[in-house]
Amino acid sequence: MKLHWSPRSPFVRKVMIVAHELGLADRLTTTRTVVGMEQINEALLAENPLNKIPTLVLDDGQVIYDSLTICEYFCDLAGGHLFGTGAARWEVLTRHALANSFLDALILYRSEATRAPAQQSAGLLAAFATKTTAMLNHVSAPPPGRADIGDITLAVALAYLDFRFAHIGWREGRPALAEWYAAFSARPSMIATTAVDG
Known part of the structure; x- marks a missing residue:
């Protein structure tokens, strides 16, 4: 799995913390991706029209964004319970x-x-x-x-x-x-x- 990543983004950090908590961090290849409110990243734009990180690209090419959706995907993948159950x-x-x-x-x-x-x-x-x-x-x-x-x-x-x-x-x-x-x-x-x- 490829994760469009930055060492400064709090939303990327949230995803990475979840990956570490669930034992998935070693399955990620992080790709340094520079974006900003006025800075378009053409390579990322091809995968995420929102031009935002984090963006997760699965091995089969499926793209998942934003941070909450990626965290939910990780929980589903690892059988984690970071989102609570029931009420x-x-x-x-x-x-x-x-x-x-x-x-x-x-x-x-x-x-x-x-x-x-x-x-x-x-x-x-x-x-x-x-x-x-x-x-x-x-x-x-x-x-x-x-x-x-x-x-x-x-x-x-x-x-x-x-x-x-x-x-x-x-x-x-x-x-x-x-x-x-x-x-x-x-x-x-x-x-x-x-x-x-x-």
């Missing part, structure tokens, strides 16, 4: 949706914050800052030792805050969440997928 599935998926939407907002926040000062929208930056605080105030520390798709995505979002928004200092006033994140970050799947700027 619990909806709670897991709702936590995933919250953390995943948080990641979406952080990507847009960073895009706006890195524009030239004269081109930045003060209103957008203020809205993103408010949403970031609201999200952090809303989530609570998950139970220790659990690692479902909601937990994984929350950990990736907090890691992305450290990676791109270190000035926010999200741990302040949130000791339980900070303690959970520190413990979760020690998982081999998190260590193996640490984001790097390169």
Whole structure:
């Protein structure tokens, strides 16, 4: 299986963490793929018209995207239960949706914050800052030792805050969440997928 990959993408990291958790990482061939909101990758576009990573290409040529769909495919392939079963599935998926939407907002926040000062929208930056605080105030520390798709995505979002928004200092006033994140970050799947700027 070929995975269009980047060492900086939080959505790619989520997929890679799931692959490690399920014992599938060694079955993946990662292909460094550079994309951006204004950067089209012609090779990727031929496989994914959204021009987004992660994109998974199976050995038979079938293409799977986005990150949630790829994670579900990995769970199906490995017989994993990262999505919960029965009524619990909806709670897991709702936590995933919250953390995943948080990641979406952080990507847009960073895009706006890195524009030239004269081109930045003060209103957008203020809205993103408010949403970031609201999200952090809303989530609570998950139970220790659990690692479902909601937990994984929350950990990736907090890691992305450290990676791109270190000035926010999200741990302040949130000791339980900070303690959970520190413990979760020690998982081999998190260590193996640490984001790097390169």
